[in-house]
Amino acid sequence: MDYRxxxxxxxxxxxxxxxxxxxxxxxxxxxxxxxxxxxxxxxxVYGELARRGLVVGEVGRGTFVRAAPPLxxxxxxxxxxLAPVDLQLNYPVVAGQSxxxxxxxxxxxxxxxxxxxxxxxxxxxxxxxREAAAGVxxxxxxxxxxxxxxxxxxxxxxxxxxxxCLVPPGGRLGVEALTYPLVKAVAERLGVxxxxxxxxxxxxxxxxxxxxxxxAPLAAVYLQPxxxxxxxxxxxxxxxxxxxxxxxELGLTAIEDATWGFxxxxxxxxxxxxxxxxxxxxxxxxxxLSPGLTVGYLVAPEAGRERLxxxxxxxxxxxxxxxxxxxxxxxxxxxxxxVVAAKRADAAARQELVLRHLGGFDIATDPRAYYCWWRxxxxxRAETFVAAxxxxxxxxxxxxxxxxxxGRAADAVRIGLASPPRPVLAQALDRLxxxxxxxxxxxxxxxx
Numbered sequence: 001m002d003y004r005x006x007x008x009x010x011x012x013x014x015x016x017x018x019x020x021x022x023x024x025x026x027x028x029x030x031x032x033x034x035x036x037x038x039x040x041x042x043x044x045v046y047g048e049l050a051r052r053g054l055v056v057g058e059v060g061r062g063t064f065v066r067a068a069p070p071l072x073x074x075x076x077x078x079x080x081x082l083a084p085v086d087l088q089l090n091y092p093v094v095a096g097q098s099x100x101x102x103x104x105x106x107x108x109x110x111x112x113x114x115x116x117x118x119x120x121x122x123x124x125x126x127x128x129x130r131e132a133a134a135g136v137x138x139x140x141x142x143x144x145x146x147x148x149x150x151x152x153x154x155x156x157x158x159x160x161x162x163x164x165c166l167v168p169p170g171g172r173l174g175v176e177a178l179t180y181p182l183v184k185a186v187a188e189r190l191g192v193x194x195x196x197x198x199x200x201x202x203x204x205x206x207x208x209x210x211x212x213x214x215x216a217p218l219a220a221v222y223l224q225p226x227x228x229x230x231x232x233x234x235x236x237x238x239x240x241x242x243x244x245x246x247x248x249e250l251g252l253t254a255i256e257d258a259t260w261g262f263x264x265x266x267x268x269x270x271x272x273x274x275x276x277x278x279x280x281x282x283x284x285x286x287x288x289l290s291p292g293l294t295v296g297y298l299v300a301p302e303a304g305r306e307r308l309x310x311x312x313x314x315x316x317x318x319x320x321x322x323x324x325x326x327x328x329x330x331x332x333x334x335x336x337x338x339v340v341a342a343k344r345a346d347a348a349a350r351q352e353l354v355l356r357h358l359g360g361f362d363i364a365t366d367p368r369a370y371y372c373w374w375r376x377x378x379x380x381r382a383e384t385f386v387a388a389x390x391x392x393x394x395x396x397x398x399x400x401x402x403x404x405x406x407g408r409a410a411d412a413v414r415i416g417l418a419s420p421p422r423p424v425l426a427q428a429l430d431r432l433x434x435x436x437x438x439x440x441x442x443x444x445x446x447x448x
Contacts (some may be wrong), residue, residue, distance in 0.1 A: 001171075003037075003041050003045045003048060004048060006035060006037065006041070006418045007045050007048040007049050007052070010025075010045070010049060010054075011052065011054055013048065013237060014054055014065055019065050019067060020065060020387065021063060021065050021383050021384065021387035022065060022295055022381055022383050022384025022385075022387055022388075023064065023065045023387070024061075024062050024063065024064050024065075025046070025055065025063040025064070025065070027062065028042040028043055028046055028063075029042070030252070031045070031234040032093060032384050033304060039116065042150040043266055046063055048053045050063075050065075050183060053066060054066060054335035054378045056383065056400065058111045059179050059324070059432060064383055065383070066379065066383055068324070074229050076302060076328065078172075080139075081124050083423055083427040084395070084429075085393060085394045085420050085425075086395045086416075086419055086420070087395055087396050087397075087415050087416045087417070087419070087420070087425075087428060088396065088397050088416055089230055089396060089416060089419050090370055090416035090417070090418045091286075091287070091290075091291050091344050091347060091419055092287060092347070092418035092419075093416055093418075094339065094342040094343055094346050095342075096342070097289070097339050098201055098259045099288075100286075100338055100339060101290070101293070101326075101330065101335060101375060103179060103333060104326055104329035104330050104333060104335060105326060106184045110377045110419070113157050117244070121151060121318055121320060121321040121323075121324045121391055122318065123151060123152075123308075123309040123312040123313055123448055124150060124151075124309060125149070125150075125151045125319070125324055126246055126328075127146070128328060129151065129324055129325075129327075129328045130146035130147065131146045131207060131329075132254075132327075132328045132331035133148060133149045133151070133297050133331065133435075134146040135331055135363035136283075136285075136297070136331045136336055137258075137281070137297055137299065138289075139261070139265075139267060139269075140266075140267060140268060140269045140270070140271065141190065141269060142269050142270055142272070142273040144272070144281065144299040145299075145302075145431075146385045148211060148299050148300050148301075148302060148305055149297060149298070149299055149343070150297075150298040150299075150300055150305070150308060151295055151296065151297065151298075151312075151318060151319040151324055152284075152295065152296030152297070152298060152312055152318065152319060153294075153295065153296060153317055153318065153319050153320060153323070154284055154291070154294050154295070154296045154319050155182075155257075155259050155282065155283070155286050155294075155315035156182055156186070156296075157296050157312075157315075157318075158282045158283075158296035158297065158317070159182065159183060159186055159222075159257065159282060160189075160190070160299050160317055161298065161308065161311045161312045161317045162280045162282060162286045162298065162308065162311075162317060163183075163186055163187065163190055163192060163220070163222070163255065164190055164256045164311050165280075165304070165307055165308050165311035166219055166220035167190070167219040167220050167278070168192055168219065169190065169191035169192070170192075170193070171192055171219035172191065172192075172193050172194075172195050172216060172217070172218045172219055172223065173187060173193070173194055173195065173203075173218065173219060173220055173222055174209060174212055174213070174218045174220070174221035174222070174252075174431075175194050175195065175196060175197065175222045175404055176196070176197060176198050176203060176223070176228065176404075177196040177197060177198055177199050177211055177220070177221075177398060177403070177404060177405070178199065178230060178231060178399075178403060178404070178410075179194070179196075179222065179224075179401040179402060179404055180224065180229050180257065180402070181397075181401045181402060183222055184404065188198060190271045191341075193350045194404045194405075195212055195213055195216075195218060195404075196204045196403075196404035196405040197209050197221070198211070199231075199233075200340055201233060202233060202234070202235040202236060202239045203223065203224070203228055203233055203234075203235045203239065204221075204223060204242055204243075204246075206239075206242045207247045209221060209246055209250075210245075210249075210250060212247055213250050213252065218250075220253050220254065220255060221247075221252055221253075221254045221255070221257045222254070222257065223243070223254055223255065223256055223257065223271065224257045224258075224259075224260075225240060225243075225258070225261075225270070226260065226261035226264050226266075226270075227263055227264050227266040227267075227366055227368065227369050228375045229259075229260060229371060229402075229414075230248070230301055230371055230397075230414040231364055231373050232364060232365045232366035232369040232371065232372065233364075233366075233379060234267060234268070234366065235266060235268065236268055237268045240268055240269065240270075240271050240274050241274055241436055243271055243274070243275075244271060244274035244275035244278070247275050247278040247279070248275065248278060249419055252278065253278050253279065253280065253301070253304070254271060254279050254280070254302075255276060255279075255280050255282060256271045256272055256277070256280065256282065257281050257282045257283075257285055257305045258270065258281060258282065258283045259282070259283060259286070259287055260287060260369070261283070261285070262283075262288050262340050263344055263369060263370065264342075264366070264368050264369045265344065268381065272299055276301060276302070277301045277302065278301065279301065279305065280294065280298060280299070280301065280304070280308065281295070281297075281298065281300075282297065282298055282301035282369065283296070284296040284297060285327055285330075285336070287333075287343075287370075288324065288331065288339060288340055288343070289336065289337060289339055293326060294320070294323060294327070295319040295323050295324055298312075307318065319432045327423050334376055344368065345369075346371045347368055347369060347417070347418075348367060349367065349422065350370065350418070350422060350425060351365065351366075351367045351368070351369065351372075353417075353422065353425055353426050353429055354372050354415070354417065354428075354429065356429075356434070357430050357433050358372070358415075358427065358429055358433055360375070360433075361374060361375075361377065361433070361436060362374070362375040362376075363375075369417075370416070370417050370418040371414055371415060371416050371418075372414070372415050372417065373386055373399075373413075373414055373415075374410055374412055374413050374414070374436075375410065375411065375412045376411045376412060376413065376436060377436055377437075378411075379413060381411050382399045382400060382409040382410070382411045382412060383398055383400070384412055385398075385411075385413060385435070385436070386398045387430060388435055389413075389435060392431055392435060394428050394431060394432060396413045396414065396415055396416075396432070397413060397414040397416070398412075399411065399412040399413060399414070401414075402414065415429075415432075416430040417447075
């Protein structure tokens with residue numbers, strides 16, 4: 001029998017519910033005996049199932065059925081009749097935000113302004129847009145040179161442009177061992193290989209970065225120094241200075257993603273201030289304001305500005321004219337600052353809910369962050385917990401979504417705190433706490 005036929009049978013068992021997310025497949029030698037096939041054929045069957053995204057292998061533990069892949073919208077079953085709660089998406093909205101944003105949009109409604117805003121925007125924007133952007137990006141005594149600011153359609157486009165500019169197809173991009181899932185998707189599309197770099201309590205370890213580069217040269221490195229997603233860690237000044245030293249020593253350029261840094265008003269000085277010639281600084285308005293009306297910002301090294309602008313143009317990643325005009329007005333009339341202040345207070349209030357409902361568990365977070373990293377209690381596995389939470393109407397993100405490389409992902413989940421109303425979030429956290437304490441539900445092992 002062809003190995004693909006056997007894989008189809010296992011896939012059918014998964015689709016039919018006879019094998020559920022978190023169920024462990026037997027060892028390959030047992031599977032081979034049971035199906036009267038050669039061990040090499042069993043290896044190919046398991047490889048085919050992994051290629052289809054149906055199972056995941058964990059070193060030292062075995063092969064497990066994965067949770068269902070994410071659908072275009074939340075697909076949650078809730079037997080109790082309670083409304084589904086999505087703690088995967090993480091877009092904060094605060095009361096009064098739309099009214100504040102409306103002020104600038106009203107000013108844009110004049111025919112002469114609309115005519116200007118309706119034109120395609122250049123990667124370099126306008127002098128006024130660059131000056132306003134520099135004000136938004138300024139922090140901790142650092143303010144970027146407006147002439148080095150470029151504009152993308154959003155944060156994703158900014159990341160894609162920076163990676164495509166710095167890393168050739170087939171090249172190696174160093175990232176934290178747990179990284180933003182969007183970077184994984186961008187790298188796959190661009191044909192870039194991600195290299196996981198070991199972390200500690202302040203993010204990527206400089207010595208591990210040097211070791212990875214010396215083992216096989218990296219083209220660039222991607223970092224989240226402030227409120228790392230998903231761990232919430234923030235690197236101190238000494239660590240940032242050490243990174244800058246390593247970048248110069250190794251001849252590397254860093255992509256510094258500061259998307260969530262606005263929540264941390266006392267965050268250390270950006271890496272871009274320590275090594276401006278070796279850093280592409282990224283940010284956007286997606287989390288500050290709205291993912292639908294946003295722009296992405298890039299602060300380029302002086303010598304690499306034209307190459308980065310060309311990457312934005314050639315990839316069609318530049319900002320829309322209307323969005324850039326609106327963003328410039330929101331920055332200038334105080335809207336951005338007002339909404340940011342409200343979101344800082346909102347994030348702090350949601351972190352208090354985490355402490356209240358999940359305080360007895362192993363939670364890694366920051367009191368200013370809009371997410372937390374939950375190391376699940378034994379014997380829970382991340383995929384099993386995600387599936388069990390979904391059955392109770394709550395969507396959370398498994399640790400594997402952030403892990404880079406083929407090693408075993410942590411038995412952890414990320415909880416996004418931003419999207420549901422606070423009372424709904426409190427109820428969801430309480431239900432998750434009850435679920436995590438029910439270790440009788442944690443093991444789901446079924447023979448194939």
